[in-house]
Amino acid sequence: MLDFNKLCREFVEYLQIEKNASPYTIKYYQEDLDIFFAFLSREGVSDLNQLDPKMIRVFLTELYDKQLSRRTVSRKISSIRSFYKFLEREAIVQSNPISHVSIPKTDKPIPTFLYMEELEKLFEVNDMTDPLGQRNQALIETLYGTGIRVSECQGLRLSDIDFTIGTMFIRGKGKKERYVPFGRFAEIALETYINEGRIELLEKAKSNTDHVFLNARGKPLTTRGIRVVLEKMVEKAAVTVHVHPHKLRHTFATHMLNEGADLRTVQELLGHENLSSTQIYTHVTKDYMRKVYMNSHPRAK
Structure with missing residues (x-):
């Protein structure tokens, strides 16, 4: 049997x-x-x-x-x-009967993203005198500033961040590794949190950890914990849209392309193996451009 x-x-x-x-x-x-x-x-x-x-x-x-x-x-x-x-x-079967079965084509949904007005509200809700507020600010600046996945953010170590050249070493899906840059806002938020709030949080734990993002007990924050943090920030900011870590990744890619970044660069930053995975964001930018045109051109309507 x-x-x-x-x-x-x-x-x-x-x-x-x-x-x-x-x-x-x-x-x-x-x-x-x-x-x-x-x-x-x-x-x-x-x-x-x-x-x-x-x-x-x-x-x-x-x-x-x-x-x-x-x-x-x-x-x-x-x-x-x-x-x-x-x-x-493993030589358990001699052939793959599914290798020639065609997979039904799927309609790729266009990813949703946040507008800068919505993002600004999230950037302004955290109490920077509080350790958790500092952590939350560093978290959202990192997710939006780099476009990394929630699992990559959860696994981020102190030794992965190089402040001298403004890059992070990211361990991605399928053991693929890459370096991603981060900007001044993320740098300030991370330095504040690492040098102040994180030290306070770590004191509550009985063991040390190299994980960057910690929970209220000083233990590494889980991917579920990151989602909960974002949900609370959204509630506090009174933003009406649903925000999750992947939406910040979508937003990063969309804003990069809207501001003129080429597709290949965005592909490398996101850690996509295939360019087709990144190309879906061009649909977003076309939709965005059409909205801008319809709202801005005197003879568009």
Whole structure:
């Protein structure tokens, strides 16, 4: 009898150790594989070599019957394809029946971003005499000033910041590393926090840490903690839009392109492997330019 749970555990270990996948990525992989394994059990499949493209099409039909979006179906097929690549590598299967199954094209949503007026309100809400206020200011200046991911921000160490040349060493997705610059506002906020507020927060902990961003107990701030911090800042600033760490990343990219940065540079700064991942922001800038034109040109309306 096929031990699906054992194979899933081995695959997750592979994702964690060799692919350096995030907890969120692993969570979705596991959910997708659970659905796939349930399908195999219903079909009486006891050998993964039994699977063929015809059976995959039956699986696809079941997914569509559940009224799932193309994006969700695409992700599930991608998860199973990665799983079979792992099985091929481990010589558990002889071929990958999903390698020739086309993934349904998805409509890429245009990312939303913040306008400077909205950002300014967030920059003004923190009490710079308070350790947590200093931390929060450094946090938002870092996220907006560099465009790094929330996981990259959470993993930032003191030794990763070089104030002499204004750069950060970032450990990105898939163990990819890059250097990103930061500007004067982020520099001031970080220096204030590191030299004052962080020292006070660290005194509350019984152990030392090299993590830059700490919680109220002096322990490393989690990615969830970063999201909560931003939510509280939004509430305090009375900003009506929803703000999350990735929205600040979208805002960074959009503002860079709006101010004339070239696509390749923004790709490097964001740590995108493919230029296509960065190109979505050109749609944002075109939309932005059209709005400016419609609101500004005397004969636009």
